[in-house]
Amino acid sequence: MLSVIQNPPRIALPIVGSSDLFPVRRVYCVGRNYAAHAREMGADPDREPPFFFMKPADALQIVGSEPTPHPYPSKTRNYHFEVEMVAALAGGGTDISAADVLDQVYGYAIGLDMTRRDVQDEAKALSRPWDTAKAADGSGPIGALHPASLVGHPARGEITLSVDGQTRQKGDLGDMIWSVAEQIAYLSGYFALQPGDLIFTGTPSGVGPVERGQRMVAAIAGLGAITLDVV
Numbered sequence: 001m002l003s004v005i006q007n008p009p010r011i012a013l014p015i016v017g018s019s020d021l022f023p024v025r026r027v028y029c030v031g032r033n034y035a036a037h038a039r040e041m042g043a044d045p046d047r048e049p050p051f052f053f054m055k056p057a058d059a060l061q062i063v064g065s066e067p068t069p070h071p072y073p074s075k076t077r078n079y080h081f082e083v084e085m086v087a088a089l090a091g092g093g094t095d096i097s098a099a100d101v102l103d104q105v106y107g108y109a110i111g112l113d114m115t116r117r118d119v120q121d122e123a124k125a126l127s128r129p130w131d132t133a134k135a136a137d138g139s140g141p142i143g144a145l146h147p148a149s150l151v152g153h154p155a156r157g158e159i160t161l162s163v164d165g166q167t168r169q170k171g172d173l174g175d176m177i178w179s180v181a182e183q184i185a186y187l188s189g190y191f192a193l194q195p196g197d198l199i200f201t202g203t204p205s206g207v208g209p210v211e212r213g214q215r216m217v218a219a220i221a222g223l224g225a226i227t228l229d230v231v
């Protein structure tokens with residue numbers, strides 16, 4: 001049987017220390033998972049259970065070890081960076097217990113949940129969905145996957161983002177309100193998680209705008225860094 005159009009390419013992540021690839025299925029993102037960031041967005045970090053939204057897999061931008069051009073999207077004048085650790089699932093299931101869930105994680109990467117903040121603010125005010133704010137083409141820059149067999153399951157360590165050499169976001173993975181295991185367990189109550197799913201695990205405080213011509217460097221202890229030149 002033939003496809004009536006060319007089959008869309010499957011998005012796949014490179015893997016550190018290997019020529020193999022990790023094919024991506026879905027991309028889940030958790031909101032407001034660091035207390036200081038929840039406060040800067042006007043929310044109360046103590047009362048909210050985790051909430052999730054999604055990016056299309058083909059909104060990811062695969063970033064190698066070299067500085068990579070990152071196109072500034074249309075329809076925004078307030079395009080924000082959010083540095084996040086990304087967990088990649090090799091397994092899945094429904095109603096997984098948090099105690100067992102890390103066995104399902106293949107590895108971790110550095111990601112950016114790039115956001116049209118002005119569009120998001122408008123959507124919030126009008127109680128509309130966030131897709132046009134969060135799912136812009138290229139809005140999920142992501143570096144190579146570091147297998148858990150090499151780096152373990154990072155539970156603490158510095159997570160930073162700098163713009164033109166100036167540190168803008170600085171947090172610690174240990175400051176997540178919901179741990180990676182808790183996020184995955186909670187998410188598995190709503191969706192049948194499957195191999196290839198990614199979870200963007202939230203951003204520390206300090207989110208802000210970036211402009212064309214600026215360089216972003218996102219780094220997580222043990223996972224290296226990715227560099228993006230906004231064009």
Ligand code: MN
Nearest residue numbers: 082113202203
């Ligand atoms: Mn985010």
